Amino acid sequence: MKIAVLPGDGIGTEIVAEAVKVLDALNLPFKMESALVGGAAYDAHGHPLPPATLKLAKDSDAILFGAVGDWKYDKLDRPLRPEQAILGLRKELGLFANFRPAICYEQLVGASSLKPELIAGLDILIIRELTGDIYFGQPRGRRIATDGHFPGAEEAFDTMRYARPEIERIAHVAFQAARKRNKKVTSVDKANVLETFQFWKDVVTEVHTEYPDVELQHMYVDNAAMQLVKAPKAFDVVVTGNMFGDILSDEASMLTGSIGMLPSASLNSKGQGLYEPSHGSAPDIAGKGIANPLATILSAAMMLRFSLNQEASAQRIEAAVQKVLAQGLRTVDIYSEGTTKVSTREMGDAVVAAL
Amino acid sequence: MKIAVLPGDGIGTEIVAEAVKVLDALNLPFKMESALVGGAAYDAHGHPLPPATLKLAKDSDAILFGAVGDWKYDKLDRPLRPEQAILGLRKELGLFANFRPAICYEQLVGASSLKPELIAGLDILIIRELTGDIYFGQPRGRRIATDGHFPGAEEAFDTMRYARPEIERIAHVAFQAARKRNKKVTSVDKANVLETFQFWKDVVTEVHTEYPDVELQHMYVDNAAMQLVKAPKAFDVVVTGNMFGDILSDEASMLTGSIGMLPSASLNSKGQGLYEPSHGSAPDIAGKGIANPLATILSAAMMLRFSLNQEASAQRIEAAVQKVLAQGLRTVDIYSEGTTKVSTREMGDAVVAAL
Numbered sequence A, B: 001m002k003i004a005v006l007p008g009d010g011i012g013t014e015i016v017a018e019a020v021k022v023l024d025a026l027n028l029p030f031k032m033e034s035a036l037v038g039g040a041a042y043d044a045h046g047h048p049l050p051p052a053t054l055k056l057a058k059d060s061d062a063i064l065f066g067a068v069g070d071w072k073y074d075k076l077d078r079p080l081r082p083e084q085a086i087l088g089l090r091k092e093l094g095l096f097a098n099f100r101p102a103i104c105y106e107q108l109v110g111a112s113s114l115k116p117e118l119i120a121g122l123d124i125l126i127i128r129e130l131t132g133d134i135y136f137g138q139p140r141g142r143r144i145a146t147d148g149h150f151p152g153a154e155e156a157f158d159t160m161r162y163a164r165p166e167i168e169r170i171a172h173v174a175f176q177a178a179r180k181r182n183k184k185v186t187s188v189d190k191a192n193v194l195e196t197f198q199f200w201k202d203v204v205t206e207v208h209t210e211y212p213d214v215e216l217q218h219m220y221v222d223n224a225a226m227q228l229v230k231a232p233k234a235f236d237v238v239v240t241g242n243m244f245g246d247i248l249s250d251e252a253s254m255l256t257g258s259i260g261m262l263p264s265a266s267l268n269s270k271g272q273g274l275y276e277p278s279h280g281s282a283p284d285i286a287g288k289g290i291a292n293p294l295a296t297i298l299s300a301a302m303m304l305r306f307s308l309n310q311e312a313s314a315q316r317i318e319a320a321v322q323k324v325l326a327q328g329l330r331t332v333d334i335y336s337e338g339t340t341k342v343s344t345r346e347m348g349d350a351v352v353a354a355l
């Protein structure tokens, strides 16, 4: 078993180092191999996803990913920007199923923008389709408009599209995930406006006939953005497309108030997966040793569970994280009065000690 | 001056009746003429936007709109569904500039999901482009895929597109609105993924050179969905496209906890406008006389301000609404202990009395 370790930019290197420390402590029989990705890879090799990095990723059972991006790359042409690395990995490895849990840890309820009673005990799972939709749809580009409101004017365009098998497979993933949870799926669409999402709704409804034990609810994306604020605990599994999922999964993460705690997994049909924290590269605090490594450590736990078939070890990590929280250890992003402020490294060490 | 009154479906008729009552009480020199729209128009004439209704709307200086939609029309073909009426009016009248204020009324802070300190005093303005983007972009439809991940499979697609003049005019609207407020515009895009929104960002940046007194910030839509939850008061004017604006404006409304209070305006370049509450037709409470008419009454105030050049009367209405809130009158959606529960009609009467 091989894990590709891609720390990336900003706080990526610091937080991944702690996750690797935790994995090492488990003494499991797998190899880890590191490579540059994102801005770091651009600086060294002129491309955010160099061939060697892509090859390593493809040849591995799982990828432990940090984060990519820094303002200093903002002026580069789009294909060279750090975030192309993550889009490229998703596409090249076919990582179509993105799991984004939004969980509110008991000890961190106070960090949320929401009133405690609305958020305490939150445990929802957003499943975002990750290789289709307007993210990758062709054609796209700039041109002179020949129709529309301003024929003759310069315009830019993108294509939203979903094929039946793409919707079917993500719907199966969602219904199967719901079976292991509270048996409720909310499929988010915009069927009242978009052809793509009328089709989405139709296909999800068809797939649902194979899962009579799971409840299916359809919700428009604008309403979903509202209901997440109003009553987040009313959701169990949310399934949606790439673009709506990008927006709603970030909204849901932020509702918890502790995005520094939230892992994510992106899987393909072979069980290969990319595991990364839900937060970004935070260049403003990079190198200061204060970033929260727990989302990355919990991503490593998801990796053990989903791609490496090591459920027991996954649970050991998750229990250790619960323990350090119970001990009152906090990085600055989740610090509150009466708790103990620790550095990135101290947090990693504490998790290892708690294993 | 002529106002087209289009109550629509669900609670639409009840809430519009109260707004008309308030307008009548002002004794201003304009005519009001009513017509059916949405499901009500479909039932009577077989189409949600009958020619006579469209003609009335076009011939008027302003449209006072209630709400459209009811589950019972869900099975109709898309072109006949109630929401096509509102899309049709936007398109036919060229109502490209949608103003969606998200204001938290002092007396209603407790109704929000958010902690009081995050939401008290909130006053942001979301400006949503309303006639372009993937809402109206051609081509769209269903077909057999010839490329993509699953050539040969059935697929559905839509086209996101924006032409330069469409972006320019909404950017001007946003910068001019910001000048009358706190001089800060946040332009929301997804330039890291979409050609359309890289172009959006470029054009907004160009237009900004004409407004050196206004601060311009660019933000990705996923981040905007998060920042609205984390620190909504950090925004002043938010400008974005039709699709992202649909999601973010609803999210922002719900943050206030009192969507029953929020008006909206949709304007074209001639100053004609459609004015409607931010909430929907709420068929579940229709006919019960309990809906909150204040968002519609405040929409009538916006109408007086933007389309009918009656600023003083607009302010009279707004002051009257403040007064009834101060008197402790509440419809059920904003009711809390220690206040007085009133019906739709009683609330309208109270506003008239307070004028």
Ligand SMILES: CC(C)[C@H](C(=O)O)[C@@H](O)C(=O)O
Residues within 6 Å of the ligand: A083, A086, A087, A246, B192, B193, B222
């Ligand atoms: C960096 C960006 C391209 C990416 C996305 O939009 O998918 C990010 O926001 C995410 O959600 O992983």
Ligand SMILES: CC(C)[C@H](C(=O)O)[C@@H](O)C(=O)O
Residues within 6 Å of the ligand: A192, A193, A222, B083, B086, B087, B246
């Ligand atoms: C009813 C629907 C088509 C409409 C939209 O998506 O624009 C509504 O959600 C709105 O925001 O006015």
